[in-house]
Amino acid sequence: MSGLHETVTAQVKGQWRGWIRFAGGRVLRLLLLLAFVCFVTFLLADLSPIDPIQAYIGADMMRVGPEQRAEIGAYWGLDQPFAERLLRWAGNLLQGDMGTSMIYREPVSDVIADRFASSAALMATAWLLSGIIGFALGSIAAIRQGGITDRFIQSVCYTIASTPAFWIALLAMTIFAVWLGWFPVGLGVPAGVLAGDVTLLDRLYHMALPALTLSVAGIAPVALHTRAKLIEVYDSDYVLFARARGERGWKLFLRHGLRNAALPALMLQFASFSELFGGAVLAEQVFSYPGLGQATVEAGLRGDVPLLLGLVICSSLFVFTGNLLADSIHWAIDPKRRLHPEVKS
Numbered sequence: 001m002s003g004l005h006e007t008v009t010a011q012v013k014g015q016w017r018g019w020i021r022f023a024g025g026r027v028l029r030l031l032l033l034l035a036f037v038c039f040v041t042f043l044l045a046d047l048s049p050i051d052p053i054q055a056y057i058g059a060d061m062m063r064v065g066p067e068q069r070a071e072i073g074a075y076w077g078l079d080q081p082f083a084e085r086l087l088r089w090a091g092n093l094l095q096g097d098m099g100t101s102m103i104y105r106e107p108v109s110d111v112i113a114d115r116f117a118s119s120a121a122l123m124a125t126a127w128l129l130s131g132i133i134g135f136a137l138g139s140i141a142a143i144r145q146g147g148i149t150d151r152f153i154q155s156v157c158y159t160i161a162s163t164p165a166f167w168i169a170l171l172a173m174t175i176f177a178v179w180l181g182w183f184p185v186g187l188g189v190p191a192g193v194l195a196g197d198v199t200l201l202d203r204l205y206h207m208a209l210p211a212l213t214l215s216v217a218g219i220a221p222v223a224l225h226t227r228a229k230l231i232e233v234y235d236s237d238y239v240l241f242a243r244a245r246g247e248r249g250w251k252l253f254l255r256h257g258l259r260n261a262a263l264p265a266l267m268l269q270f271a272s273f274s275e276l277f278g279g280a281v282l283a284e285q286v287f288s289y290p291g292l293g294q295a296t297v298e299a300g301l302r303g304d305v306p307l308l309l310g311l312v313i314c315s316s317l318f319v320f321t322g323n324l325l326a327d328s329i330h331w332a333i334d335p336k337r338r339l340h341p342e343v344k345s
Helices: 002-047 052-063 066-075 082-094 108-143 148-161 167-178 202-232 237-244 249-271 273-286 291-303 305-333 337-339
Strands: none
Touching: 002 082, 002 249, 002 305, 052 066, 052 273, 066 249, 082 291, 108 249, 108 273, 108 291, 108 305, 167 202, 202 249, 202 273, 237 249, 237 305, 249 305, 273 291, 273 305
């Protein structure tokens, strides 16, 4: 009994050491990623031909003289060298200050907080729809392998995978908003309605078409991956034995295929956060949806460096969280990675 107890204790300690190495490595990667991404973004914004002072002035450019331009540049710190501006911004960030947006004249944290809820609802809805629909289509294609249904689903998925997301958004808006009139053309709430009078149904109605459009772009990878995984499962020995016992169709899928295909599909979904955020930027721009994606485009085109850097940090954290969740699921279910995180399975 003492030998068994010592063995279990050693295994538990090994798992804890593996978890600490796993978590510590991911935190270090996150810090290095944020430092590198912020530096590159700051450098590209500095090299950009966009004049942030001119973008700040806007239509009053002809009435603003050189002295006033110099005062505006000094106010925003644009007259300082690159290294000094970068170090000052980094020091303020470490104190929790992300700066003030030149476009909205508000703290960057407030701008992001105001738009985060809209983007989060949009991306969460699209993420769920793409995962559910993609997994269902992939499962049907695998069950009907080689048939007309399988070939049709594959054709649709390959077509979606090769189609730009913005083109899907424009096509959906043209058909469902302009021609059929089922959905509004754009915006996140009805135009001309006070904020206090906007209902939850109004927000869902305006979010429906952007969410459906964004979910379409994520269906193809999940469907094709699920189909390939299920076909691999169906070619295994234990499934052949189940077929010999008379199991067929959906009964075979529910007993043997579902468990083996659902987890890889879920990991793929979490790992697709980067594509989800990139698609959200395009969808929000096409539908004029007031989210983080539209704010990112505005910040880039108008040279709003503080807002752009804040959005870059948020998007990096968002993508890193998705990859971390996918890797954590893999780590939790794979004994080799729990005891030896450096082992790649």
